[in-house]
Amino acid sequence: MPQLYCSRFYKISLTLLLSYAVWGCRKPHHEPGPPPITSIPEDEIVHIPVVVHVLYNKASFNISDEKIQTQLRVLNEDFRKKNADLSKTPAEFAGLTADAGIEFVLATKDPNGNPTNGIIRVLTQVDGWNGNNPSGSIPIADLTLFHTAQGGSDAWPSDHYLNIWVAEMSDRNGAMGLAGYSSYPGADAQVDGVVIDPRAFGTLVPLSPGHLLGRTATHEIGHWLNLLHIFGESDNCTSTDFVDDTPSTATRYLGIPVYPQFSCGHSNMFMNFMDYVDDEAMYLFTKGQRERMRKTFATGGGRNKFYLNVSEKSMDKANGPNSPFQTP
Ligand SMILES: [Zn+2]
Secondary structure, X not given: OOOOEEEEOOOOOHHHHHHHHHHOOOOOOOOOOOOOOOOOOOOOOEEEEEEEEEEEOOHHHOOOHHHHHHHHHHHHHHOOOOOHHHHHOOHHHHHHEOOOOEEEEEOXXXXXXXXXXXXXXXXXXXXXXXXXXOOOOOOHHHOHHHOHHHOOOOOOOOOOOEEEEEOOOEOOOOOEOOOEEEEOOOOOHHHOOEEEOHHHOOOOOOOOOOOOOOHHHHHHHHXXXXXXXXXXXXXXXXXXXXXXXXXXXXXXXXXXXXOXXXXXXXXXXXXXXXXXXXXXXXOXXXXXXXXXXXXXXXXXXXXXXXXXHHOHHHHHHHHXXXXXXXXX
């Protein structure tokens, strides 16, 4: 299985334009195709255990537990439709916004069953670029970010945890060069997760302009749950994100667009978490995106095994009083 990555860019600049050529988000090697026809229960809140790997070589990037907690709070607002800025949603899209029914919690047990705070800290020269593989051409063994023995940090089993690596991705001037990137379902377990620069993580300093509200993680975890960009990865009106209620869009939006913006013959939903706008300009997932994410957990979906491992309802089934696996 090839690695499947998608990156979120930093800002409008010559660097960015050059970056497009080098680090541009790419389509999965295999088109996602129709999602599974099965679904998980509509009312189920899926709880995602998270492990945060903090890799740093300067004190300011050894981010605080408090900064990590702010990121968890943002995720639990954005994926539960509890974010205050949802009130900015234009009337024409108000009926489409969705509670994805997904929550995130720092892991309390490590893979060996021992207590943990869900945070790993590594002082290292390895940075976030050392895991970036946009063309898929670098062997996993050479992606040092993902290997403890090479100064990185090994993934915890990706069928039990969401791995988040927080690691510097500076440009040659020391500014943030890339905010984050993610795997899609189906990636090799060694690299399955998201990578985010500390300046785009949480809502406490250090932060980079345009990335003040923790939305890089919201966006990248959207990819981790099988969402594509709403502009459909190609700059034309026919490319699709396989979601019916996100209007087709000719191209990505950046910065803080003035509403409304038109392409493909209609108003564009640039305020969607899966566009490229600044944090303060994005604030919604749609019902169709909710369905696509949740179907990733269902039978036949790319994170069904993960779901069966973490779902309280499936655990009830496995361990409850009627379970065939119950032990005396
Ligand atoms: Zn993206």
